[in-house]
Amino acid sequence: MNKTSPLNTQEENELRQYVKSFPEFPKPGIIYDDWAPVFSSSIGVSLINKLLKKYAETLRGKVDCVVMLESRGFLIGPIIALHLNVPCIPVCKKGNLPNPVIELSYSLEYGKDTIVIQPDSVKKGDRLVVVDDFLATGGTLKAATTLLTKVGGVVVEYFVVMEKLFLEGRKKLEFPVICFISD
Template identity: 35%
Template sequence: MAANSENKLQLVHSHIRAFPDFPKEGILFRDICPILKDPAALTAVTDLFEEHVRQNHKQVELIVGLDARGFLFGPLLAQRLGVGFVLIRKKGKLPGATASVAYDLEYGKAEAEVQEDSVAPRQKVLLIDDLLATGGTMYAAIQLMKKQQADILGCMVVIELKELNGVDKLKPHSVFSLVQY
């Protein structure tokens, strides 16, 4: 990794806060809010994602962001790349005809959906979110994109919690993470 990229990665890392016992006892929550508050840190995240995509996924046509923090990074990246952005939302939040999948979360169950006309069959997509923990939410997004017959190029996250092995659930899809704990 180039020195400039390494500096950006250090900047991102320095803007992630840890909150013990949130949202419940025994969980160490990694907070990205300081990244969003600092223009240089937010630019660094976008730069690092853009660099990765331009080097590895030149054929991408859509960035697909997961509710809700994928919405923070995805549109910025899509704009930089000159491609579209699509939302995957929690059930009941999108108008019109939707496709949906049910999935398990770390703390319960949920359902995700996408507007049926937002992704065309064979469109090349990259999924983006802030965090990969157990992989449940990203796995649901992958299943949703498969329902849409999209070509999934990979997944991207700001933070990966390695000890929870979320990447194993997403195989054979690749996961690119900026920061790992």
Template identity: 40%
Template sequence: MADGAHHEKIELITRNIRTFPDFPVKGINFKDVCPILKEPSALSAVVDLFEEQTKQSFPQVDIIAGIEARGFLFGPLLAQRLGVGFVPVRKKGKLPGPTVSLSYALEYGVDVLEIQEDAVTAGQKVVLIDDLLATGGTMHASCKLLEKHQAEVLGCFVVIKFKDLKGEEKLHDYRVFSLLQC
């Protein structure tokens, strides 16, 4: 993609992100990607750029995995474009049938992520997708969950990366690609 077209897509995506100050708590500036979903050209721009990055960096990808809930919005579209499957990574108790789970530490507690037992097979190459990368805890746990099931995590894609929260440091073993950085 030409640099001009790339830049135009990034600008379109940027214009379709809202900031809500003090949400969910005082001092947090929440970046809302929902307006991207209402604007077909912005949604296409996100998927176009993720598709371009995947084809350049990971042409051997077998599966796109999306983290609950916003990874479910972009992941299936990317998977469809690439002609590969999609796997949801969910909170405990949300998936039917046998699952594989992984507990991980939060700032004040523990959470559990799950995938269905047959979601990936040993050796499958996975790109993980979500809307935001903040502290990196959920993305890191999702990578470890997929690896626990013997998949190979090729990289992690996000629409927005918060540089100050240093989530990428937690993902030092993985390639991280973000469309925007705040």
């Protein structure tokens, strides 16, 4: 169990049962571990809801908003926000939010991307947890932090479902990373 996971070993093992690996995706040399099959059954949906509720309790009183990163952060961000009774703010890929937006381009392990946010979606000083599904090299979370800081937000923590430790993405990040599964 990762020391930054709020799960016990049994809960982590239950979640791991849903993870499927896809070699050579999205490009040769990459093995993509997919945790999203958890949504393919009512038992899995109940499990992820229970685990995200448990995580949300650790944030109570510490954050004002949940920031969800497109696309799979959109699956878990609203659940965490619902359990905390706080807003959920989208950070999207370029072209997926109407103007006005603030954008930031960045590099990731297999290409380049641009993310955007509507500037009035975060109030100056809002304390934020940034939610994504996967931490690899840290590029997306780092870019999101830069973007959120530009609009006045204060990142306090990152949450991901899975992390590939050998890629050392945490080393690029300024704030604590909480994850359910790390390899």
